[in-house]
Amino acid sequence: xxYCVGIRLNAGLVFLSDSRTNxxxxxxxxxxxxxxxxxTDDRFMVLLSAGNLSISQSVRExxxxxxxxxxxxxxxxxxxxxIWNATSMFDAARVLGATVRxxxxxxxxxxxxxxxxxxxxxxxxxxxxxxAMRMFLVYSAGNFIEATGETCYYQVGESKYGKPILDRxxxxxxxxxxxxxxxxxxxxxxxxxxxxxxxxxxxLVYREGEFSSNDIVCIDDKNPYxxxxxxxxxQRLHEVFQGIDDPRWDGGDSAHPMMVRSARYDTMRKITxxxxxxx
Amino acid sequence: xxYCVGIRLNAGLVFLSDSRTNxxxxxxxxxxxxxxxxxTDDRFMVLLSAGNLSISQSVRExxxxxxxxxxxxxxxxxxxxxIWNATSMFDAARVLGATVRxxxxxxxxxxxxxxxxxxxxxxxxxxxxxxAMRMFLVYSAGNFIEATGETCYYQVGESKYGKPILDRxxxxxxxxxxxxxxxxxxxxxxxxxxxxxxxxxxxLVYREGEFSSNDIVCIDDKNPYxxxxxxxxxQRLHEVFQGIDDPRWDGGDSAHPMMVRSARYDTMRKITxxxxxxx
Numbered sequence: 001x002x003y004c005v006g007i008r009l010n011a012g013l014v015f016l017s018d019s020r021t022n023x024x025x026x027x028x029x030x031x032x033x034x035x036x037x038x039x040t041d042d043r044f045m046v047l048l049s050a051g052n053l054s055i056s057q058s059v060r061e062x063x064x065x066x067x068x069x070x071x072x073x074x075x076x077x078x079x080x081x082x083i084w085n086a087t088s089m090f091d092a093a094r095v096l097g098a099t100v101r102x103x104x105x106x107x108x109x110x111x112x113x114x115x116x117x118x119x120x121x122x123x124x125x126x127x128x129x130x131x132a133m134r135m136f137l138v139y140s141a142g143n144f145i146e147a148t149g150e151t152c153y154y155q156v157g158e159s160k161y162g163k164p165i166l167d168r169x170x171x172x173x174x175x176x177x178x179x180x181x182x183x184x185x186x187x188x189x190x191x192x193x194x195x196x197x198x199x200x201x202x203x204l205v206y207r208e209g210e211f212s213s214n215d216i217v218c219i220d221d222k223n224p225y226x227x228x229x230x231x232x233x234x235q236r237l238h239e240v241f242q243g244i245d246d247p248r249w250d251g252g253d254s255a256h257p258m259m260v261r262s263a264r265y266d267t268m269r270k271i272t273x274x275x276x277x278x279x
Numbered sequence: 280x281x282y283c284v285g286i287r288l289n290a291g292l293v294f295l296s297d298s299r300t301n302x303x304x305x306x307x308x309x310x311x312x313x314x315x316x317x318x319t320d321d322r323f324m325v326l327l328s329a330g331n332l333s334i335s336q337s338v339r340e341x342x343x344x345x346x347x348x349x350x351x352x353x354x355x356x357x358x359x360x361x362i363w364n365a366t367s368m369f370d371a372a373r374v375l376g377a378t379v380r381x382x383x384x385x386x387x388x389x390x391x392x393x394x395x396x397x398x399x400x401x402x403x404x405x406x407x408x409x410x411a412m413r414m415f416l417v418y419s420a421g422n423f424i425e426a427t428g429e430t431c432y433y434q435v436g437e438s439k440y441g442k443p444i445l446d447r448x449x450x451x452x453x454x455x456x457x458x459x460x461x462x463x464x465x466x467x468x469x470x471x472x473x474x475x476x477x478x479x480x481x482x483l484v485y486r487e488g489e490f491s492s493n494d495i496v497c498i499d500d501k502n503p504y505x506x507x508x509x510x511x512x513x514q515r516l517h518e519v520f521q522g523i524d525d526p527r528w529d530g531g532d533s534a535h536p537m538m539v540r541s542a543r544y545d546t547m548r549k550i551t552x553x554x555x556x557x558x
Binding site for chain 1: 363437443471507518525533
């Protein structure tokens with residue numbers, strides 16, 4: 001499997017991906033799932049991919065050359081649109097969708113005959129000059145949705161383990177480095193609970209309006225910051241957990257009585273051995 | 280969906296279940312997923328169920344009367360085994376497995392014709408006099424696995440959101456009330472991230488050798504302890520999160536430099552606009 005997360009903040013974008021792929025438990029490999037498309041001072045786009053590796057590799061390769069029909073102007077169709085000349089991230093996402101559909105045309109039938117789902121999903125975000133930053137979640141049918149103020153992050157792959165911390169921390173106003181930290185904590189929880197997600201990680205932080213990024217790093221198990229996150233988060237979580245009162249069943253003088261004894265059997269379905277009284 | 284967790288500790292057993300069922304987003308109901316089978320001073324068993332509600336309700340109903348062949352003794356087959364006379368939790372789990380198979384015989388074909396999976400799973404734990412406490416995870420085929428010292432908890436239903444905290448806290452030596460607290464934190468994370476899991480909750484703590492339990496409670500949104508957990512956990516998590524250093528991209532004088540700048544592009548796949556230099 002895979003775990004990737006993309007976050008769209010007011011201040012910029014954060015992308016994080018793991019690098020484990022597996023076809024069964026004994027065929028585990030490392031493939032990077034983050035790719036950057038950059039045109040100096042004009043556009044900066046990042047693609048994270050999950051799903052079938054043959055599909056996502058084909059999509060990544062073809063995305064550089066895929067064209068879609070341009071917008072009609074005065075009855076004439078415009079110049080074909082590529083990710084390199086698109087004037088909006090929306091159009092660039094349309095090119096990505098078309099690329100996914102092209103790969104489906106190539107491989108979909110043969111995969112189906114082999115009993116394999118056409119399974120791929122992508123987080124595609126970035127900025128094109130003249131426009132605000134945007135981020136999209138692109139499905140295997142080539143359709144897509146866009147991140148908004150209310151829903152400002154996307155996950156693909158093994159997403160559930162790492163979702164609670166994102167839900168608790170991330171808002172559009174979160175500072176970039178704090179969001180990067182949150183993405184790493186989310187990844188750490190996922191790594192702990194699921195073998196199919198693995199190091200190294202790729203982390204990229206993009207600042208609004210820069211059309212490039214210096215904050216890109218490949219994180220392996222020797223990275224001092226990620227090691228610190230890994231150790232500190234687990235330990236502090238333990239401390240917080242220990243610091244919260246255990247339940248007091250009798251209520252007693254607790255500030256927050258756990259349980260009101262009298263109500264305990266009210267609605268509980270309890271079956272006693274035939275012939276015994278039912279409580 | 281559903282979220283249920285069962286934990287087998289040295290000191291006893293903890294069971295926690297939510298009560299939401301849904302068939303689509305507009306058909307949401309409350310059904311209890313915990314049921315207790317009790318015979319005074321002889322046996323105490325708890326069943327948590329997830330999956331198709333019609334299947335799990337049938338299983339719960341039939342489990343009280345299901346019989347399997349007894350062990351052969353001196354060439355004669357023994358008395359049929361029920362959950363009420365089984366001499367081991369293993370045999371009781373076999374009765375449960377047989378019950379699941381009986382429901383499959385009744386409903387499996389019709390469900391398949393309707394395009395519905397025979398989807399059900401159960402956590403079944405308890406104690407029968409003369410034996411240690413045991414806990415089983417029973418699958419929809421009626422087969423089952425047993426909790427051990429290494430794997431001392433089971434989850435069914437929407438299990439991933441709440442798994443990280445269990446992985447970090449629970450060992451067989453964890454005290455009962457601490458494990459109950461952990462199960463509630465795990466449930467709180469699940470409730471926050473997934474709409475298909477909902478209050479009220481049923482929580483039961485069983486102490487080794489008692490063959491009954493007084494620590495049973497139905498937790499709704501007014502329960503002072505769960506309210507405290509819900510508020511405190513989220514807030515403390517935030518504090519811990521804020522207390523961990525944000526990444527410092529330049530390394531600088533940080534005790535745990537995030538990123539070694541020089542390595543940043545080493546292995547990153549970056550595609551620049553044709554004609555531009557590749558970094």
